[in-house]
Amino acid sequence: MESPFANPLAFMLGPVPITTTVLTTWALMAAMTLAAAWAARRLTIDRPGRVQVVLELLVETLDSEIAGTVPGDPARFRVLIGTLLLFVFVANWSSLVPGVEPPTAHLETDAALAAVVFAAGVGWGIRTRGVRGWLTSFARPSWVMIPLNLVEQVTRHVSLTIRLFGNVMSGVFVIGIVLSLAGLLVPIPLMALDLLTGAVQAYIFATLALVFIGSAVTGDEGATPPPPQQDAP
Amino acid sequence: MSFDWWTFGLQAANVLILLALLRHFLFRPVAGILEQRRQDTAAALAAAAAARQAARDAETRATAEADTLRTQRETLLAQARDEAETLRQDRIAAARAEAARIIADGRAAMDHETRARADQRLHQTADLALAVARRALAAQPAGLPGYATRLADLLAAMPAPQRAALLQGTGLHLVSASPPDAAERAAIHAALAPYVDAPRIETDPGLIAGLDLCSDTGIVRNALDHDIDRIARALHDDQTR
Numbered sequence: 405m406e407s408p409f410a411n412p413l414a415f416m417l418g419p420v421p422i423t424t425t426v427l428t429t430w431a432l433m434a435a436m437t438l439a440a441a442w443a444a445r446r447l448t449i450d451r452p453g454r455v456q457v458v459l460e461l462l463v464e465t466l467d468s469e470i471a472g473t474v475p476g477d478p479a480r481f482r483v484l485i486g487t488l489l490l491f492v493f494v495a496n497w498s499s500l501v502p503g504v505e506p507p508t509a510h511l512e513t514d515a516a517l518a519a520v521v522f523a524a525g526v527g528w529g530i531r532t533r534g535v536r537g538w539l540t541s542f543a544r545p546s547w548v549m550i551p552l553n554l555v556e557q558v559t560r561h562v563s564l565t566i567r568l569f570g571n572v573m574s575g576v577f578v579i580g581i582v583l584s585l586a587g588l589l590v591p592i593p594l595m596a597l598d599l600l601t602g603a604v605q606a607y608i609f610a611t612l613a614l615v616f617i618g619s620a621v622t623g624d625e626g627a628t629p630p631p632p633q634q635d636a637p
Numbered sequence: 638m639s640f641d642w643w644t645f646g647l648q649a650a651n652v653l654i655l656l657a658l659l660r661h662f663l664f665r666p667v668a669g670i671l672e673q674r675r676q677d678t679a680a681a682l683a684a685a686a687a688a689r690q691a692a693r694d695a696e697t698r699a700t701a702e703a704d705t706l707r708t709q710r711e712t713l714l715a716q717a718r719d720e721a722e723t724l725r726q727d728r729i730a731a732a733r734a735e736a737a738r739i740i741a742d743g744r745a746a747m748d749h750e751t752r753a754r755a756d757q758r759l760h761q762t763a764d765l766a767l768a769v770a771r772r773a774l775a776a777q778p779a780g781l782p783g784y785a786t787r788l789a790d791l792l793a794a795m796p797a798p799q800r801a802a803l804l805q806g807t808g809l810h811l812v813s814a815s816p817p818d819a820a821e822r823a824a825i826h827a828a829l830a831p832y833v834d835a836p837r838i839e840t841d842p843g844l845i846a847g848l849d850l851c852s853d854t855g856i857v858r859n860a861l862d863h864d865i866d867r868i869a870r871a872l873h874d875d876q877t878r
Contacts, residue, residue: 411641426647433655440663447670449677456670463667479668483660496849507648512641516648 411510425510432507434495462486469611474618481617484524488517489610495570496602499579499595506602509573511565518565521613522557529620539621564612571605765872773864775847781817782824784848789828792850799855800832806852810837814844816859838847 414427426475443455452460466486470478495508507513528536542553582591778787792800803809817825817838825848826835836850847860 409639411639411644420647421641421643422647423641423644425644429648433651436655436656437662440659443660444666447666449670449674456667459663459667459706460671463664463671466695482668483664486664487652487656487659490659491652510644511777512644513648515640516645517651519649520644520652534656609729 409511411512416606424505425507425513428504429495429499429513430499432491436443436494444545470496470614474615474621476621480528481614483609484520484617485614488521488613489606492517492568492609493603493606494636495587496606497599499576499598499602505576506572508568508605511569511573514565514569514572517568517609521616522561522563524613525617532621560616564609564616568605568609571601575601620633686709765869765876769865769868769872772809772868773861776864776868777861781813782828783820783845784813784859785825785828788848788850788857789832791859792829792832792856795857803850803855803857804832804851806854809833809850809852810839811839812839812844812851812860814840814842814846816840 411423411425414422414424416422427534443459446453447456463482463486466482467478470481470485475480492508495506495513497506498504499506499509517571526538529541533541542550542557544553566567579591579594579598582594777785792804795803811825812830820839825838829836829850833850843862844860845862845865847858847863849860849863850857
């Protein structure tokens with residue numbers, strides 16, 4: 405059995421090594437893009453199909469979750485949070501395909517996702533509050549907290565990375581061990597559990613990314629639950 | 638444990654590329670559809686609100702028109718009632734006038750008829766009186782001597798017992814309308830000589846003309862008033878039959 409931290413090389417693209425993780429990611433990106441393009445061509449206003457209903461439900465749920473966490477127009481974060489959710493979900497579930505190892509089971513992919521979240525938080529924080537306002541948010545509630553807040557900015561994204569990596573990698577690793585010991589059908593319950601874990605981890609990753617970005621935008625630590633919405637009269 | 642920074646960089650780039658791809662192929666079209674449907678829904682709601690407002694306006698107008706029509710109807714009904722009452726009063730007045738005229742005409746006709754009947758009755762009475770007078774005068778003899786002769790004929794025509802009872806009664810006398818002169822008295826005595834001897838002659842202007850023979854036991858009428866009375870009764874009996 406290979407090490408869970410191993411990252412096999414697929415081929416070399418000039419001086420750039422292309423690992424199987426990148427290759428799998430490209431395949432997943434191509435599949436997701438083709439599926440999205442196919443679904444987008446079938447969008448109608450009057451008679452939506454099942455796929456369109458699912459996509460509309462996804463977008464509306466994303467908007468609702470974003471609006472519940474970050475005040476303002478939810479469309480600002482819809483693409484980022486939606487893409488993270490879909491990619492992590494599809495990547496986690498790609499383990500269903502025989503011979504495919506989920507990209508999220510490798511630390512580089514999870515770190516890249518966390519880096520994107522970190523960059524988005526910094527970018528949205530500066531864009532929304534300005535450089536001075538974003539920097540002063542580290543001195544809250546007191547300047548004494550500046551070192552801790554700086555460390556927290558790193559640690560929470562590291563924890564975001566490790567959480568996703570640990571859950572997905574452990575699932576793959578356990579299934580691999582059981583498969584090598586017990587046979588073909590025994591790991592199936594574990595695979596089903598791994599699917600559930602993958603879906604939950606996708607939701608957790610997207611939600612934490614939203615909370616982190618929201619805290620950078622609003623200057624508050626953690627999520628900012630909005631006041632209860634009232635139905636329009 | 639190893640960390641492949643090339644893979645890390647490529648994966649970060651892949652995520653950014655996937656962001657752009659899904660934004661273009663998935664999120665933007667779906668969000669566009671949702672926004673368009675939201676706008677269509679808002680437009681439909683606005684149209685429904687406008688239609689509802691139009692319906693309320695139409696209902697308000699209809700209510701106002703109904704109120705106006707109701708007011709006009711009540712006004713027309715009141716006018717019709719007034720006109721009908723006026724017409725009824727006029728008809729009643731006309732009917733009363735017509736009834737009064739008919740009654741007046743009837744009374745006039747009745748008066749006219751009454752007068753005509755009275756005139757007719759007067760004429761009939763006059764004719765009757767004239768006829769009675771004519772017949773009575775036609776039956777009258779000339780002067781007291783003539784009445785004496787007719788009295789003698791009456792006595793002769795009477796049954797003997799009655800004539801004897803009359804003639805033997807006390808207070809036998811003659812009654813004339815005017816006192817006879819000597820010649821008439823002589824003619825009277827001569828005509829009645831077979832039955833009575835120079836009776837006393839009294840005068841009664843009510844006889845008009847004639848000579849009656851009276852006693853305590855009876856009377857023989859031989860005067861004009863008696864003839865008129867008899868002829869009148871006879872004529873009356875003829876007419877009533």
